[in-house]
Amino acid sequence: MQVDPRARFDNYVVGTANRLAVAAARNVAEAPGAIYNPLFIYSSSGLGKTHLIGAIGNHAMQRNPDLSVEYIALEDFVQQLHAAIASGEMDRFKQRYGRVDVLLVDDMQFLTGRRETQSELLRLLNSLQGSGRQIIMTSDRPPAEIADVDERLISRLSGGLIVDIGAPDFETRVAILREKCEERRISFAPGVLEELARVEFANVRELQGAMNRLNAHQSVDGTLSPAQVRSIVGLPDPAPPPARSSVATDEFFSFLTDISSAVAAQIEPWKVRIGEAIAYWGGEGYRTTPLDRMMSEVSAPENYEQLLRGYGQAVEQLRELERQVTTVDPALGGDERFRDPERLSEAMAFVENALAGAVPPGGPQPAFARGAFQESSSNQMAVRAADAVIAEPGHRYNPLFLVGPSGVGKTHLLNAIGNELASRLDPPARVACVGAQLFIDELIVALQEGTIERFRARYRAADALLIDDVQFVASKERTQEELFHVFNYFHAAGKQLVFASDMPPKAIDGLEDRLRSRFEGGLVAEVSLPDRALREKLYQRFLSDAKLDTPFDLIAYLADRPATSVREIMGTVQRLRAGVEVAGGALTLMVGRQVLEPSGMTPTHAPLTVRQAADSFFLDDEKIVWEWPDVAGRLVEELR
Amino acid sequence: MSLVNYATREITCKIVYYGPGRSGKTTNLHYIYGQVPEDRKGKMVSLATQTDRTLFFDFLPLDLGSISGFTTKFQLYTVPGQVYYQTTRRLVLQGADGVVFVADSQARQLEENIESFQDLHANLSDQGIDPRLMPLVVQYNKQDLPQDLILPVAELSDAINFRDVPEFSADALHGPGVFETLRGISEIVLRRLSTGGSAAAAASR
Numbered sequence: 095m096q097v098d099p100r101a102r103f104d105n106y107v108v109g110t111a112n113r114l115a116v117a118a119a120r121n122v123a124e125a126p127g128a129i130y131n132p133l134f135i136y137s138s139s140g141l142g143k144t145h146l147i148g149a150i151g152n153h154a155m156q157r158n159p160d161l162s163v164e165y166i167a168l169e170d171f172v173q174q175l176h177a178a179i180a181s182g183e184m185d186r187f188k189q190r191y192g193r194v195d196v197l198l199v200d201d202m203q204f205l206t207g208r209r210e211t212q213s214e215l216l217r218l219l220n221s222l223q224g225s226g227r228q229i230i231m232t233s234d235r236p237p238a239e240i241a242d243v244d245e246r247l248i249s250r251l252s253g254g255l256i257v258d259i260g261a262p263d264f265e266t267r268v269a270i271l272r273e274k275c276e277e278r279r280i281s282f283a284p285g286v287l288e289e290l291a292r293v294e295f296a297n298v299r300e301l302q303g304a305m306n307r308l309n310a311h312q313s314v315d316g317t318l319s320p321a322q323v324r325s326i327v328g329l330p331d332p333a334p335p336p337a338r339s340s341v342a343t344d345e346f347f348s349f350l351t352d353i354s355s356a357v358a359a360q361i362e363p364w365k366v367r368i369g370e371a372i373a374y375w376g377g378e379g380y381r382t383t384p385l386d387r388m389m390s391e392v393s394a395p396e397n398y399e400q401l402l403r404g405y406g407q408a409v410e411q412l413r414e415l416e417r418q419v420t421t422v423d424p425a426l427g428g429d430e431r432f433r434d435p436e437r438l439s440e441a442m443a444f445v446e447n448a449l450a451g452a453v454p455p456g457g458p459q460p461a462f463a464r465g466a467f468q469e470s471s472s473n474q475m476a477v478r479a480a481d482a483v484i485a486e487p488g489h490r491y492n493p494l495f496l497v498g499p500s501g502v503g504k505t506h507l508l509n510a511i512g513n514e515l516a517s518r519l520d521p522p523a524r525v526a527c528v529g530a531q532l533f534i535d536e537l538i539v540a541l542q543e544g545t546i547e548r549f550r551a552r553y554r555a556a557d558a559l560l561i562d563d564v565q566f567v568a569s570k571e572r573t574q575e576e577l578f579h580v581f582n583y584f585h586a587a588g589k590q591l592v593f594a595s596d597m598p599p600k601a602i603d604g605l606e607d608r609l610r611s612r613f614e615g616g617l618v619a620e621v622s623l624p625d626r627a628l629r630e631k632l633y634q635r636f637l638s639d640a641k642l643d644t645p646f647d648l649i650a651y652l653a654d655r656p657a658t659s660v661r662e663i664m665g666t667v668q669r670l671r672a673g674v675e676v677a678g679g680a681l682t683l684m685v686g687r688q689v690l691e692p693s694g695m696t697p698t699h700a701p702l703t704v705r706q707a708a709d710s711f712f713l714d715d716e717k718i719v720w721e722w723p724d725v726a727g728r729l730v731e732e733l734r
Numbered sequence: 735m736s737l738v739n740y741a742t743r744e745i746t747c748k749i750v751y752y753g754p755g756r757s758g759k760t761t762n763l764h765y766i767y768g769q770v771p772e773d774r775k776g777k778m779v780s781l782a783t784q785t786d787r788t789l790f791f792d793f794l795p796l797d798l799g800s801i802s803g804f805t806t807k808f809q810l811y812t813v814p815g816q817v818y819y820q821t822t823r824r825l826v827l828q829g830a831d832g833v834v835f836v837a838d839s840q841a842r843q844l845e846e847n848i849e850s851f852q853d854l855h856a857n858l859s860d861q862g863i864d865p866r867l868m869p870l871v872v873q874y875n876k877q878d879l880p881q882d883l884i885l886p887v888a889e890l891s892d893a894i895n896f897r898d899v900p901e902f903s904a905d906a907l908h909g910p911g912v913f914e915t916l917r918g919i920s921e922i923v924l925r926r927l928s929t930g931g932s933a934a935a936a937a938s939r
Contacts, residue, residue: 346769349913350798356924357745357801361738366803369740376741389740 097155097165097198101148107273109266112142115257119146119230123153126161126196126228130255132219133230134202134237137259140297143232146259147198150230154196164191165198172204172211179210191218195227202233202251207242216247220420220427223250238377245379246428252378262298267291270298271305280309285320293329364394371402380409381434408435415445418547446551455526455536455552458512458560467503467510468635470628476619480507483590484514487523487558491617493581493591497598498621501659504594505562507621511592512560526556530566534573541572553580558590564613565595569604581612591616624660629653632660636667642674643681651683655690666690737831737923738804745806747923749916750826752854753836754846755815758875761906762836763794763810766916769909770796791826808920815850824857832869832923834915836906837894839876839884847894869922871900873915878905 103123108116115135122133133150135143151163166174178187191197197218205212222229233240236258237251262270268291275281290308295301304327311326312318318326368389372382384405388395395401412432420427426448431441464484469477476498482490494511496504512527540549553559559580567573584591599605599613624632630653637644657663673689674681738745751759767775774797796808811830813823827833835854837847858865874890885893887903895901900918904911 345909345913346766346771349917352917353798353806353920353924354801356921357804357806360924361802361804365740369743372741373743382741 097151097163098144098148099152101145102152103149105273105277106142106145106149107262107266107269109262109269111260111262111266112137112146115146115259118255118257119150120153122228122230123150124157126154127226131223131226131228132251132254133228134233134251134254134256135230135259136233136236136256138261138297139234140299141259141261142298143259144200147200147230147232151196151198154228161195162193163196163198164194165200167200168202168204168211171199171215172208175211175214188218192221194222197222197227197229199229199231202231202237203235203240205240205243205247209244212244212247216244216250219247219250224420229254244428249379261294261296262301264291267295267301270301274302274305280305282308282312283317283319286318286323289320289323290327293324293327362394364398365389367402368398371405375405375409378409379433380412381436383434383436405435408438411438412441415441419445419448446555455556456528456532457516457525458509458527460513462506462509462513464510464514467506468628468631470625470631472622472625472628473498473503473507473620476507476621479617479619480511480592483511483592484518487515487590488588491619492585492588493593493613493616495599495613495616495618496592496594496621497618498596499623499659500596501661502621502623503660504596504621506660508560508562508592508594512558515558515590523557524555525558525560526553527560527562529562530564530573533561533577534566534570537573537576550576550580554583556589558592559584560592560594562594563596564593565597565602565605567605567609568602571606574606574609578606578609578612581609585612624657624663626653629655629657629663632663633667636664637670637681640667640671642667642671645682648681648683648686651686737926743804745801745804745924746809747807747831747920748809748811748829749832749834749919749923750830751810751812751834751836752823752827752850753815753875754838754843754850755817757815757836757838757843757847757850758904758906759812759815759836760792762834762873762875762904762912762915763792763812765906765909765912766796766810767794769913774799791822810916817849820853820857823853824861827854827857827861830868831926832871832919834919835870835872835894837872837874837890839874839887839890839903840879841883841885844885844890844893847890851894866897869919869926870897871902871915871918871922873906873911874901874903875906875911877903877911878908 103116103120106116115137118130118133119135122130135146137143148165151165154161155163174187178184205215219229231251236256237243237248240248268288271287271291275287286308287305290301290304293301293304295304308318308323308326311322368385372385372389375385376382384401388398388401412435416427416429416432419429419432426444429441429444431437431444434441464480467477476496479491479494480496483492483494496507498504509527512525515523516525536549537546540546561577567577581591593613595602598618599610602610605613630649633649633652634644637649652666655666657666670681670686670689673685677685677688679685737747751762753759791814792810792812794810796810798806798808800806811826813819813826833854835851837843837851855865858868872891872895874887876884877887887901891901900922902911902915902918904915906912
């Protein structure tokens with residue numbers, strides 16, 4: 095709804111009764127969202143609340159025409175809400191109000207008993223306030239006196255500034271009348287307005303009504319005199335104030351004086367302090383059990399000031415925690431735990447859990463079992479280190495940095511460590527085991543959604559962090575920064591960190607020194623290409639896993655064949671299996687040779703050493719000339 | 735009932751006027767009521783029988799306004815003096831912060847005074863209250879009557895005030911002694927604030 099353009103600051107008469115409210119309103123209009131958010135204005139009906147908030151809206155728009163300013167009476171808000179619910183367009187409703195820069199809500203007292211409106215409003219206030227938008231509300235009573243309203247909402251409403259507008263005094267009434275006359279180009283005989291202003295009308299509307307009445311009479315009867323005012327407005331002449339029977343009350347006042355000094359002598363300042371604290375925090379909705387306990391002491395506890403401060407700090411912490419948790423889910427904000435300073439630690443754990451979210455970082459893949467990982471001289475150091483980490487996570491090698499070319503089983507070993515850790519610790523440990531790429535992607539999403547706190551908390555909640563392919567963080571500065579913080583957190587907390595990479599930390603280009611040195615601070619363990627012994631074991635196992643025969647000569651033959659990775663060995667086993675299925679019968683050395691060396695050719699493979707050093711691109715038989723006929727002769731010729 | 739509530743900044747004080755029938759308890763309250771300025775007057779509630787005797791109790795709320803930042807309210811009650819209103823007396827005594835015992839100074843009423851004073855102690859004990867800890871003052875009312883009808887204060891004191899609590903002579907109908915008595919009991923009650931007597935009450939708020 096549009097703001098009434100007639101409501102402006104320059105036609106709002108300021109008097110003692112509304113000076114504070116107007117000052118606050120001006121401040122808010124100058125810089126919406128910066129101070130006094132929300133601003134809550136209350137007064138009895140007809141004293142100019144609606145005018146004042148209208149003036150805020152108009153002034154704010156005048157200063158910055160781009161601002162979206164929305165005025166709405168609570169009743170209309172309720173209607174729109176109901177309509178939105180009825181038509182299933184709640185999202186649109188939320189979007190609409192979520193975009194408003196300055197929201198002016200009139201007549202908040204109608205919230206009484208409207209639970210769904212209250213919860214919707216609470217959500218809206220949270221989201222608007224969270225994004226620095228200004229909210230201004232009016233009511234005919236202070237928030238705490240609006241009956242049957244959710245405490246959380248009351249505390250939200252009371253969270254900014256609450257100002258009241260009193261009934262205008264005589265001078266203000268005169269000023270208002272003059273302003274109105276000017277506005278409507280009416281003139282009265284001197285003294286008429288003053289006489290009218292002497293009548294103590296309960297509100298400005300009645301005052302205005304009386305003036306209208308005078309004006310109507312004047313247009314019929316001609317110019318009025320001040321003496322006629324009261325009779326036209328329908329009021330008797332002021333009676334002389336009743337005389338007070340002063341003699342009779344002397345005794346009472348002397349009694350009162352004595353009682354006053356008796357009370358003053360008995361009031362204990364420390365109890366007053368604690369009482370104030372109880373009233374204040376109790377009013378804010380916090381449990382005051384520790385304060386109540388102090389209050390029941392006979393004499394002032396020695397350190398009561400300290401205890402009071404401690405209580406205040408605990409409440410501040412609770413507020414901060416509540417703020418944090420509402421960034422994740424506003425509905426969690428009202429939790430009972432945020433109201434009891436004695437349950438601070440519970441609240442902290444609650445927030446940590448909530449921030450960690452329902453979705454913890456991915457865990458290790460159960461398929462990679464430690465038992466299925468074959469140890470040999472080529473990976474011995476890494477496997478021993480992994481076992482040490484499993485036995486004493488966080489103590490022996492922290493971090494453990496596994497290095498090795500692709501396909502040698504780093505991921506398997508990393509996940510195996512994760513699986514072992516997850517099952518060994520008691521209570522079962524939460525092991526975060528993710529690829530670096532996922533870590534990066536999640537970070538980007540978190541940055542985009544502004545949920546970075548949650549992102550961190552999710553990871554921090556884990557008992558061990560395992561990151562695969564950590565070389566991917568190279569040249570990603572923001573990720574490295576986050577990883578650096580997460581690393582430090584885990585390291586300081588004695589939680590295990592394991593990384594896997596295809597190159598050692600010092601060889602990763604674009605890795606910041608602070609991370610590099612940290613990666614190298616534990617143990618960098620190499621997982622090399624499978625050696626013959628490992629190949630033999632692997633063929634043995636993979637073939638029996640595939641339910642194929644494992645004749646000794648075949649295994650020996652296979653183990654002699656070079657392999658650049660465990661994956662390649664698995665591939666070979668697959669080929670053998672396919673070959674056996676085609677040929678039928680048992681797997682023998684003959685069958686193996688036929689499958690692996692089609693058309694009975696001699697091995698097309700180059701000597702082992704060459705192949706090991708070469709990149710896979712160069713292994714393509716079609717592109718490489720492996721056989722150089724008479725190469726010795728050529729060399730001699732060259733030398734000559 | 736709590737006497738002082740630091741959290742809500744309120745002092746509430748319940749004082750019960752106790753004594754034999756027709757000793758002038760209600761008259762005390764009426765006099766006080768008459769002295770309270772209009773703007774502070776609560777409504778005095780009096781439930782009287784047809785013969786103008788107190789049937790249930792009188793209740794006079796006294797709003798003393800804000801004292802040292804505390805909203806101070808006194809509640810003055812009377813009990814029906816007649817022997818057969820025992821239950822009512824006990825009810826009214828509940829939660830009292832102080833008791834004014836109004837004795838009838840007439841010589842022929844001495845027995846009733848003593849009986850009622852004992853009755854007060856018995857009723858307090860029955861409610862689990864140690865009568866010695868209950869703030870108490872004694873008022874010898876009707877001292878304006880002809881000397882041959884009444885006993886002198888010293889004699890009454892010997893007969894009734896065996897606990898030696900503060901005592902006041904009074905003429906409740908015309909006023910002398912009424913506010914002195916109220917002041918006396920109020921000061922004792924208020925003094926208990928700091929001795930811890932009220933702490934438990936404040937905590938059990």
